Amino acid sequence: MIIKPYKINIAQVQLDDLRERLENTRWPNEIKDLGWDRGVPPAYLKKLTNYWQHKFDWRKQEDWLNKYDQFVAEIGAQPIHFFHVKSKETNAMPLMLLHGWPSSNIEFVKMIDPLTDPVAHGGKAEDAFHVVLPTTPGFGLSSPVKEHWHAIRTAKAYSQLMKELGYERWGVHGGDIGSDIAGEINHIDKNLVGVHVSADMPSIVWYIKFMGNNPAKNPKFRTLEKREIQEIAQKVDEDGGYLAIQKTRPLTIGYLLNDSPVGQLAWIVEKFKMWTDNGDKLPEETVDLNQMLTIISLYWFTMSGASAAGFLYNNLHLQRDWSRPSFAPVGMAVFGAKSTARALQDPENQLPHWSEFRQGGHFPAMEVPELLAKDLRDFFREFRET
Secondary structure, eight states: OEEEEEOOOOOHHHHHHHHHHHHTOOOOOOOTTOOGGGSSOHHHHHHHHHHHHHTOOHHHHHHHHTTSOEEEEEETTEEEEEEEEOOSSTTOEEEEEEOOTTOOGGGGGGGHHHHHOGGGGTSOGGGOEEEEEEOOTTSTTSOOOSSOOOHHHHHHHHHHHHHHTTOSSEEEEEETHHHHHHHHHHHHOTTEEEEEEEEEHHHHHHHHHHTTOOGGGOTTSOHHHHHHHHHHHHHHHHTTHHHHHHTTOHHHHHHHHHHOHHHHHHHHHHHHHHSSSOTTOOGGGTSOHHHHHHHHHHHHHTTOHHHHHHHHHHHHTOOOOTTOOOOSOEEEEEESOOTTHHHHHOTTOOOSEEEEESSOOSOHHHHOHHHHHHHHHHHHGGGSOO
16 A cells, blocks of 8 residues: 655636636526525525635635644555544544545544644543544545446445555544445454444435334334434435436436536535524524635536546445444444434444434534533543553
C-alpha cells in the first residue's frame, strides 16, 4: 500500500467553470407557491444557487480542511482519501468514522478537535481518540473508480488501511452506508474493539422493510404507535425516489449529476431538508450552510455524483450471508428517536449500548455533534486499555 500526504487544491479553472455553469442554468418554468412535496422549490434553489455562485468562498473552506493532516492511500488501483489526526494524549484510542450518502468525510471534520483534544472541549484526557476519516471509494476525493466497490470490499480496504497505520486495536463508527461498512469490518477484523452506529427513525423503518418485514406488524405496539410507524413508513416511500433510481439506473442519473451543478445541488440539498430533524426549517437552519456546500462542491469537482450512485447500486445488489459471526460489541445511537425505536431495531435488547436522542436526524455529526461525540466517548470508554 502506498500512502502519500495530501492537500486539497482545486484548480481555479474548475472554480471558474462552476460559476459559469451556475450562471447559465436553464431553470424550469416556475409555478408560484410550490412547497417541498414535489422536490426542491425553484425559488429556494435559485436563492441557494446565487449564494453558491457569489458568496460561498471555496478557498476559505479549502484552508479550513487543509489545517488537518490528510493522505491518499493507493489500495490496489483505487485512491482512498482520508484525514488522519493523532491526539496528544498517550492513551488515545484509534477511531475510524465512516460517512454515508449523500455525504463525505467532511461531515465529521468539525468533530476532529473535540475527539482528539477532549480536555480543550470540557472533557477528560482519558476519552481522547486518534481520528481517521476516510472517504468511501467513488465519493468525493476517493475518485475516480475504475472497478466496482461496495461495503464488503470497502471494509477489507479500511481494515488494511488501519493495519498499515499501525493500529492493532481500534474502534469504528458509521452512519447510513458507513454503518453498513462498519458492520462488514466487524465480520472480518478481530482487532476491532467496538462498533458504534447511528441511525434515525426513517433509516430504521427502511431497513426493516428492506429485510422484507412490516415494521407496523409488531403485536406489542399500541394503535397509536402503529399509526406513528405507518406515517414514518409512508415518508420513507415518498422520499425513496432517489434510491429507486440509483439502485436500478445509476448511470442515467449520473450523466445529469456530472453535467449540471444545480442538478447535483438539488439532488443533495433535498436530503438535508427531508432527513434532518428540522421540522419546517430549511437545511441551512439545521446544518452549517458552508459545510454542506463544501460537501456538494466536492461531489461536483470530483465528478462523483455518478460513481456514488454506482456504489449504492453495487451495495444493493450485493449477495451476503447475514448469519456470519461478528467479533466486536455493537452500540447504537438513534437520533430523532420515537418511543418505538428500540422495539423496532433491537426488540430483544441484545445491544450492550443503546442511546436515544430526541434531537438530530440523519446527519448527527453536522446537526448535533456534541451529542454524538459524548455517545462515542461513553460507548468506547470500557474498551480502552488501562
